[in-house]
Structure formats: structure tokens, C-alpha cells
Amino acid sequence: MVISIKDAAKLFGISIIACCAVLVCTLFLNFYFDIMQIKDLIVSQQAIAMYEAQISQVKVVCIATGGGLLLTSVVMLLFYIKNYIDTHKKSLGILKAIGYPNIKIAKHFWVFGLSVLLGSAIGFAGAFCLMPAFYAQQNSGSILPEVTINFHVSILFCLVILPAVLFAALAIIYAYFKLKRAVLALLKDSPSDTSTPKKHKDNGKKQLPFIKELQKSTLSQKKSLVFFVIFSAFCFSAMTQMSFKMRELSSEMMGAMMLLIGLALALSTLFIAITAVVRGNFKTIAIMRTLGYSQKECRYAILDGYRPMSYIGFAVGTLYQHFMLQIAVDVVFADFDNIPEYNFDFIAMFVSLAIFIAIYELLIFFYSEKTKKLSVKEIMLD
């Protein structure tokens, strides 16, 4: 009905994000719980030092991933759901007009929970596959007594089941509140997906060219997309740089893994955001194309306006990850004499920026090529 299987498949971005975040958190939390259980067996001076070092490392990673990866993926998911429901407003309106009760329509959005469940379940299972290697690595040299892998129901519950239920509920509630609006408000093309737009004084005197005006109003009236772009750039820069940094603060294998996961998360976030931007503006682009605006003009008017926003997001993300890691290090090593040196990593920033620009431009190029083939026919039934 509202969401077909095909639509649900498009939610794979959600699954990837959930999978990555859960994978990292499960590994560390599980290790943390297991190492706590053998606390009493640790007697030698050397082992105690090792134990404490391990605990602080786990804490740094958990605070950083918890504060960075997990939090950002939660916001990303919320935003994705909001955007998805907003763009399906019309279908909601049609069903409502036919006479379906609100809750009956809204409950279809439980599939969001399903995609979160799918992703986090894979992440959880993946974590257990990696765990033997990870435990061995953490305890290389066997200074600590053997740390056995235990299964913790609480982790399964908190990282897999709870998020799935919460996101399903959230999606349903959000759709439900959307549906509370009048049928016509849902069916009509409203100028913005948020509340009523601010009326700009438009006296027709300041004669900006149309595509300039369009660029301005695209940004000012689809604010949620602007936020989406800024946020995804923020995530990208925070996640990549954080995982670069993590390589130094922990073991090599961990570092490589964090880097991979950080990149996967960052990429899917960026991909989702740019897809949302292009889809959110498909109709406008198609109409412009039929009138005879060139592809370059469409790109200028619609897509280029988001670029400066994405750089702002990147800059904020850079600062965020720097302070986040610094705080994590300060908190965890507060009682230690030799606090690990922690400086701003310019190389990480430049590498991350270069990757960011390359991917951003590539995606925009890909989509703007795609809009070449866009015809009115495709948006007619929209």
C-alpha cells in the first residue's frame, strides 16, 4: 500500500548505518562486560596495569563511538524517516481521502523498524564473528587470564531489539501526526514540507535572474534538506577523522576496522543525503528541463546551492570530533600520569576532505547525468 517491498528495499541505507554502529558497539561492550567478569582473577601488577589500560581504551572507544557514530546515526535515521514520510505525503493523503483511518495508514511504517532490525542484527552477528580475533588481539601476549566470550542478553536487547522497536514506533507516530492534517493539505503541493513558509517580500523590483531566485528559494524553503546535507557532511567529517585517529589510540586491527566502518557509515550517510536532495527536487528539475533549461542551469539552480552548506557541515564535524576525542581522552585518562598526547591531525583532515570532495562531486555529477533523462512523463503521476 503506502510502502511496497520495493520501497522497503530503498531503506537499505538505514540498515547499513544500523549495522556499522551496532557492530562496533557490540564488540567493545561485549569485551568490556567479559573483562569485568574476570576482574577478580587478575592479581599480578603487570596484569592490573594491562587491565586498566584495556578498560580505559574500551571507554574511549565507547564514548567516542557512542557519542560519535551511534548518536549521529540515530539522528540520521530520524531524519531519513522524516524525509521519507514527508515525500510520501501525497500517498498518505490519497488513502486518507478514500477513507482509511489514520492509524491504519500510519502503522505501515513499521517497516522502518524492520530495516533497523535487519541492519543491527547483521551488525550484532558480525561482531560475534570478529570477536575471537578481537579478543585475541586485545589480550596479545596473554598477560591477562583468558577472556572468554560470553553472550550478553542485555547487549542484544539494547543494541538490536530496543532500537528496532523504538524506530518502528517513531515512524508510526510521526506518520500519524502528519496524517492529522487536513486531507487537502496532504494532497496539495505545499510550498515546503515544514510549516507555512515565511513570505518573502517580493516586489518584483529586485530583478534577480530566475535561476538565481530559484537557487535562493530552493535553499530557504526546503530547510530540512539543507539540514540533511549539513548534517551528513558533519557525520562524514567526524566519522572519517575519528576513525583515522582511533588507529593511533588503539591496536592496528581495530584501527583498520574502525576506518572501514567509519568510511562505510560516512559514505552511506552522504549517499542518502544527496539522494534525498536530488529526489526532493526531481519535479522542479523535470519541469525546468521541459521548458528548455539546460542541464547546467538546473544543476546551478538546484544542486549547487547545497555545496557551501556541505562545507560548513564538514568544518563543524572536524571541530566536533576533535573536541569529542579530546574530552574522551581527558575523562578516561584523568587519573593517569602520562596522558597520551593528543593533537589536531591535519593529515587526517586533508585526507578526509579530499575523499569528501571527490565523493560529493561524483554523486552530484552522477545524479545530474541522470536528470538528463528525466521526462515529465515520470513526474506526471507523482
Add this chain to the structure above:
Amino acid sequence: MIEAKNINKFYGNGDSKFQVLKNINLTIKNGDFAVILGASGSGKSTLLNVLSGLERPDSGEVLYDSANIAVFSDNELTKFRKNNIGFIFQQYFLLPNLNVRKNIKMGADLVGNTEYTAIIEALGLGEKMQKTPNELSGGEQQRVSIARALAKQPQVLFLDEPTGALDEQTGRQVLNYIAQLQAENGFTVIMVTHNHNIANMANTIISMNSGRVSDITQNQTPLNAYEIGW
């Protein structure tokens, strides 16, 4: 002159393949007022899309003064539409986040037309300039889409059901205005309509029947917008 030669167009493929346009041949002279009549689903909109370069036919030629636009690349088609074509869609396709004035400016800017406010006034939209499409009635939206097309000062104006949402009085006004602009500027009009009376305004009447052109007649004595029945 616009010439269609042996145009065929299919939708779908395999079992669901369906021929929408069947071997269409027709000629429309510059400055003509042509009307396309036909039952719903007979392929009128599709023919209009093909003639205006919005869609390509699967075979056949669409000649504008001997240039075959059916073989144009996407970029060439875009440029062609920009310089020659005005299109009024059955479903209006206004930009929801722009007000009336900006929606019309969208057409005007393409050809550097700065005098488009006259069109807005003539179509009775002067007081609605600051409104967004969702604050307009269906007929008002339709007139905005007409204004947008006219503001482009096209060589050929394509209209798909342009009076469908208009009452008799407004409908006559709009048709009269289009005819008046046509007399002044000499562009070609190709209009799809369900209203047989409007055909009396045309020089050329094209009838379609399940994908074929069943009849083309020339009307020697076209009437004006206030003389036709409704």
C-alpha cells in the same frame, strides 16, 4: 512548417507492449491554429509530446522546416525547446515553492523577456502575483501555466486541454488572448481539447482515434473566441 512522417510510438515491452501512435502523418503550416480532437486515451497527449520534442518517437520523423528533431540529442532537444516551444500541460506543472510571478518569470527568463507583467495582467492574475500555486484555484493555476508558456514568446505553442479547468467566461477570455497574441506575433498553435466547439476557432482540425489520425480537415472560416459555442 511542422511535418510528422510515419510516426510510431510504443509503450511497455514484451507482452504489455502497446502501440500508442500508429503511423501518424500530418502537416501544420507556420502560423496555423490546429486543434487535435479525440476520445480519452486516443493518444493526443502523446502526439503532442512527440511533436514538441518532449518524447522521441520509436520510428518516423518530426520535421521543423526540414530539421528532424526525432534524431536530436538530449542537449539539442533542450536547446530546441528553449528557443521554439511553449508548452501548457494537462496537469499544469507549476513549481510549488515559487510564487506566481516567479513561476512565470521562469519562462520569461529563458528568452530574456522582461515585459512579462503584461501577460500576467491580461490573464487576470495581477492580484495573485505573490501567491504560491497551492493558494490558487485550479483555473488560476491553469492560467499561470498558460502565462508561463506565453512569456517564453514561443514559435510554436502546444496546449494540452488548456481550458479544462476554466468556466465559460474565463475560458473564452483566455482563448481570445491567445488568439490575439497569435495574430500579433504569428506563432503556431497546436491545441488538444475535448471541447468540439473550440475546434471552430482552428484552421486545421485533426481527429484521432485509438492512436491513428482518422481525419484532417481545413476550416476556411474560423470563428473567434466569442463566436463559438461552449
